[in-house]
Amino acid sequence: MSWEIVIGLEIHVQLATQSKLFSGAKVGFGAEPNTQTTLVDLGMPGALPVFNAEALRLAVMFGTAIDAEIGKRSIFARKNYFYPDLPKGYQTSQMDDPIVGLGHIDIELEDGSSKRIGVTRAHLEEDAGKSLHEDFDGMTGIDLNRSSTPLLEIVSEPDMRSAKEAVAYMRKMHAIVTTLGISDGNMAEGSMRCDANVSIRPKGQEEYGTRTELKNINSFRFIERAINVEVERQIDILEDGGSITQETRLYDADKNETRSMRSKEEANDYRYFPCPDLLPIIIDDDYINGIREQLPELPDQRRQRFIDDYQLSAYDSGVLSSSRTMADYFEAVQNACGDAKLSANWVTGELAKYLNANDVEIENSPVSSLQLGQLLARIKDDTINGKGAKTVFEELWHGAEDVDAVIAAKGLKQVSDMGAIEAMVDEVISNSPNQVQQYIDAEPEKRGKMLGYFMGQVMKASKGAANPGQVNGILKKKLDALC
Amino acid sequence: MSYTTIAQLSQGLKDGTFSSRELTQDVIADIKLRDHQYNSFITLSEELALAQAEAADKRIAAGQAAAMTGVPIAHKDLFCTQGVRTTAASKILENFVPPYESTVSQLFLDTGAVSVGKTNLDEFAMGSSNENSYFGKVKNPWDTNAVPGGSSGGSAAAVAAGLVAGATGTDTGGSIRQPAAFCNLTGIKPTYGRVSRFGIVAYASSLDQAGPMTHTAEDAALMMNVMAQFDPQDSTSMQMETPDYTANLNDSLAGLKIGVPKEFFEAGLDAQVAEATMNAIKQYEAMGAEIIDISLPNLQLCIPAYYVIAPSEASSNLSRYDGVRYGYRCDDPADLMDMYCRSRAEAFGEEVKRRIMVGTYALSEGFYDAYYVKAQRIRRMIKNDFVNAFSQVDVIMGPVTPSPAFDIGSKTSDPVAMYLEDIYTLSINMAGIPALSTPAGFVNGRPVGLHIMGNYFSEAKLLNVAHQLQQVTDWHQQQPQSLQGA
Numbered sequence: 001m002s003w004e005i006v007i008g009l010e011i012h013v014q015l016a017t018q019s020k021l022f023s024g025a026k027v028g029f030g031a032e033p034n035t036q037t038t039l040v041d042l043g044m045p046g047a048l049p050v051f052n053a054e055a056l057r058l059a060v061m062f063g064t065a066i067d068a069e070i071g072k073r074s075i076f077a078r079k080n081y082f083y084p085d086l087p088k089g090y091q092t093s094q095m096d097d098p099i100v101g102l103g104h105i106d107i108e109l110e111d112g113s114s115k116r117i118g119v120t121r122a123h124l125e126e127d128a129g130k131s132l133h134e135d136f137d138g139m140t141g142i143d144l145n146r147s148s149t150p151l152l153e154i155v156s157e158p159d160m161r162s163a164k165e166a167v168a169y170m171r172k173m174h175a176i177v178t179t180l181g182i183s184d185g186n187m188a189e190g191s192m193r194c195d196a197n198v199s200i201r202p203k204g205q206e207e208y209g210t211r212t213e214l215k216n217i218n219s220f221r222f223i224e225r226a227i228n229v230e231v232e233r234q235i236d237i238l239e240d241g242g243s244i245t246q247e248t249r250l251y252d253a254d255k256n257e258t259r260s261m262r263s264k265e266e267a268n269d270y271r272y273f274p275c276p277d278l279l280p281i282i283i284d285d286d287y288i289n290g291i292r293e294q295l296p297e298l299p300d301q302r303r304q305r306f307i308d309d310y311q312l313s314a315y316d317s318g319v320l321s322s323s324r325t326m327a328d329y330f331e332a333v334q335n336a337c338g339d340a341k342l343s344a345n346w347v348t349g350e351l352a353k354y355l356n357a358n359d360v361e362i363e364n365s366p367v368s369s370l371q372l373g374q375l376l377a378r379i380k381d382d383t384i385n386g387k388g389a390k391t392v393f394e395e396l397w398h399g400a401e402d403v404d405a406v407i408a409a410k411g412l413k414q415v416s417d418m419g420a421i422e423a424m425v426d427e428v429i430s431n432s433p434n435q436v437q438q439y440i441d442a443e444p445e446k447r448g449k450m451l452g453y454f455m456g457q458v459m460k461a462s463k464g465a466a467n468p469g470q471v472n473g474i475l476k477k478k479l480d481a482l483c
Numbered sequence: 484m485s486y487t488t489i490a491q492l493s494q495g496l497k498d499g500t501f502s503s504r505e506l507t508q509d510v511i512a513d514i515k516l517r518d519h520q521y522n523s524f525i526t527l528s529e530e531l532a533l534a535q536a537e538a539a540d541k542r543i544a545a546g547q548a549a550a551m552t553g554v555p556i557a558h559k560d561l562f563c564t565q566g567v568r569t570t571a572a573s574k575i576l577e578n579f580v581p582p583y584e585s586t587v588s589q590l591f592l593d594t595g596a597v598s599v600g601k602t603n604l605d606e607f608a609m610g611s612s613n614e615n616s617y618f619g620k621v622k623n624p625w626d627t628n629a630v631p632g633g634s635s636g637g638s639a640a641a642v643a644a645g646l647v648a649g650a651t652g653t654d655t656g657g658s659i660r661q662p663a664a665f666c667n668l669t670g671i672k673p674t675y676g677r678v679s680r681f682g683i684v685a686y687a688s689s690l691d692q693a694g695p696m697t698h699t700a701e702d703a704a705l706m707m708n709v710m711a712q713f714d715p716q717d718s719t720s721m722q723m724e725t726p727d728y729t730a731n732l733n734d735s736l737a738g739l740k741i742g743v744p745k746e747f748f749e750a751g752l753d754a755q756v757a758e759a760t761m762n763a764i765k766q767y768e769a770m771g772a773e774i775i776d777i778s779l780p781n782l783q784l785c786i787p788a789y790y791v792i793a794p795s796e797a798s799s800n801l802s803r804y805d806g807v808r809y810g811y812r813c814d815d816p817a818d819l820m821d822m823y824c825r826s827r828a829e830a831f832g833e834e835v836k837r838r839i840m841v842g843t844y845a846l847s848e849g850f851y852d853a854y855y856v857k858a859q860r861i862r863r864m865i866k867n868d869f870v871n872a873f874s875q876v877d878v879i880m881g882p883v884t885p886s887p888a889f890d891i892g893s894k895t896s897d898p899v900a901m902y903l904e905d906i907y908t909l910s911i912n913m914a915g916i917p918a919l920s921t922p923a924g925f926v927n928g929r930p931v932g933l934h935i936m937g938n939y940f941s942e943a944k945l946l947n948v949a950h951q952l953q954q955v956t957d958w959h960q961q962q963p964q965s966l967q968g969a
Contacts, residue, residue: 042808043808044803045571045576045581046581046585046681078799080799082802087807087808088803089805269847272851276688
């Protein structure tokens with residue numbers, strides 16, 4: 001049987017506020033346990049929450065960016081359950097009246113087409129603390145630094161039909177939130193994480209299959225792997241005549257498998273009700289429009305601008321606009337060298353290769369956008385050729401600072417002296433009588449391909465420093481004169 | 484110390500008749516000597532109180548005294564006090580010493596009042612008789628066989644017995660007004676949002692409100708001048724100026740329109756209480772007030788609605804007492820679930836457990852709409868009844884309770900009978916309006932209160948109306964027989 005995969009994602013984005021959602025405690029990663037807490041975050045008797053208006057602004061910014069309905073009267077609700085790192089015994093969240101209602105984003109598929117994915121809602125909620133199971137000898141330590149950290153939970157419609165679409169959706173969301181600056185989007189530190197609702201159904205069937213929820217997936221790679229392994233599991237069960245149990249499952253990245261955390265029967269009844277300690281958040285059109293007017297250029301707009309202004313391909317434009325830092329980096333390079341296509345090739349090519357190989361994020365690249373721009377400018381003005389530029393790039397990656405100093409030190413300055421190149425070309429031609437004869441005997445339309453051999457020889461003779469364009473032109477002229 | 488008011492103490496301190504230190508020492512000695520009869524205090528903070536008194540004496544000497552500087556008071560043991568054990572009368576907080584101060588108690592510290600200790604209450608403010616305390620029942624100074632009312636029973640008994648001249652209370656469904664009525668005091672529940680809830684152990688957040696319990700309306704006004712402040716730490720606190728609540732106490736009541744709702748005088752009300760209440764209301768006619776019959780048609784619905792909303796909020800508010808971070812934890816828990824279950828089972832009292840269970844049930848999936856949502860709808864209906872009434876009248880008057888203080892133990896086996904105690908007071912919290920109880924005479928030697936209700940933020944008017952009654956009657960000056968000649 002042929003199966004259709006149905007995926008919806010719930011993405012938790014940690015909002016980049018200075019202080020917590022309901023207290024004045026500082027938000028930060030990696031501090032000593034329980035040092036970034038107030039009475040509110042500790043759930044002390046009589047402590048009361050005070051709403052952080054900055055979180056509201058960031059949430060509304062997100063809502064306007066995905067063209068969503070904004071809740072003009074949104075309400076905090078309590079989600080009640082017991083857990084040691086949930087100090088109040090409830091999480092303050094939103095249920096019936098979220099701050100962001102129905103919206104959508106577009107994702108680009110591999111075939112170049114784009115697909116609209118619905119966003120059901122996005123709501124504000126506070127994070128829980130952390131349980132620390134190591135280092136306490138059979139006991140559990142509780143760190144409440146993360147308690148009451150503001151989160152925006154973004155819930156999608158079940159619109160995705162493959163793990164790749166889910167990854168594309170997550171990447172687009174990442175690009176949007178980082179472009180807006182509402183989150184640092186750091187997945188390794190948990191600033192952005194997602195749960196995936198996965199089900200399958202026979203192709204053509206309208207009704208959804210029973211879904212499972214995969215919890216706390218914290219990298220793009222794991223989204224794809226977790227969904228695929230879960231889909232395989234579900235297909236195996238159904239094709240063996242079994243049925244899927246609605247449950248929450250945990251993805252184990254080490255074993256590349258999902259395993260059951262709790263079934264629907266074991267699920268908590270969260271007993272949501274409006275939080276009586278917080279007033280409804282009332283906002284008006286002026287507030288919303290004020291935020292909308294200040295929206296930065298969004299990833300889709302930037303992608304389109306890259307296509308329109310720089311004549312880049314849709315694919316390159318998509319890659320370059322996939323995060324704010326990547327897009328900013330690219331534009332800084334292109335401003336420095338004045339060649340968008342060359343900049344795009346280098347950012348998505350050589351730079352990406354080094355970043356991936358060394359597992360470095362672009363914002364931490366040892367080669368700055370200005371350095372790369374200067375390097376590409378030296379290609380543009382024919383000081384060096386592409387091969388030499390790669391050598392310079394390697395030096396920059398390893399700490400060299402000045403592009404021109406590296407070119408000089410490495411003797412990479414390109415030979416553009418016509419006389420010198422002509423001399424090298426003449427020498428290669430006279431040293432290769434057989435190849436010259438073959439060239440003469442060949443059909444004229446096949447001669448172009450045969451030029452490669454002579455090119456290589458001249459470049460070798462120049463130790464790579466000859467201007468390839470000039471070499472090509474002179475070679476062709478001299479060889480064709482022999483025919 | 485027999486019948487003494489805050490105003491009298493304030494004057495004595497100002498005149499140098501006695502120092503705050505002398506006064507505070509006397510008060511603490513008196514509590515130690517006599518409180519075993521009433522059990523109104525859970526914790527005395529003698530050393531801190533004396534230090535506060537000495538600081539107050541310096542302020543008085545420097546001519547920087549405010550009205551309450553140096554005056555000893557007590558706080559219901561629901562207000563968190565830094566460095567002083569705060570129990571909510573529960574085993575679960577038996578040894579809890581807060582590292583912070585509630586806004587209300589801080590405001591009294593700021594003005595230089597002296598806090599001598601923490602008064603008894605029904606556990607987590609859940610009860611109408613102060614029989615639900617882990618630290619023992621409180622007895623009514625008017626008759627030690629009778630309950631003092633609840634949940635602010637310790638504060639009521641302490642003031643009625645003359646141990647302190649004023650005390651703070653909290654009122655979620657009548658917990659200031661009912662014990663004030665049972666103990667012959669003036670007790671006001673302010674408008675929801677008028678007094679900060681920060682640092683008050685929460686029972687039902689949308690209903691809880693703190694207020695003073697005193698002998699006189701004038702004293703209540705003096706305490707309100709301190710307590711009623713906007714607090715940015717409480718999102719439901721109202722951002723508004725604090726009026727001088729003593730400024731209008733003597734305003735004339737000529738032309739005052741008093742609404743008397745017929746539903747307050749229907750079946751269930753003790754005939755003698757009805758008579759005493761009407762007699763008190765009639766006093767106002769001589770002052771030029773007009774008495775108008777009105778109707779609050781949804782009054783009967785307030786008890787079931789309250790007993791859905793308050794326990795629902797309580798079930799959530801009390802989840803934090805889980806044995807993880809502070810408070811009672813059971814011995815040798817087998818695992819996490821065992822720790823939760825036994826810590827809470829061993830340390831919460833029966834009434835608290837009952838309300839947690841009721842609230843948990845009402846909020847459960849499948850029941851939420853039928854209970855919580857419907858109760859909120861009723862709440863809006865009740866509020867609208869009052870809004871309509873206040874378009875016709877300035878204040879509403881009626882009884883505070885269906886009967887005078889009942890005997891200890893007489894209702895403990897019947898929770899519903901106990902809940903009916905609050906029929907006249909609950910609707911006020913549901914609507915969020917202010918109301919007070921002022922002494923209105925006696926039935927068989929036990930005090931009766933007159934319930935005066937007003938529109939939102941009309942506390943000054945209510946105190947004016949109560950004060951005027953206290954100018955022409957002396958019920959509020961009566962003392963329990965046991966204290967006379969003491």
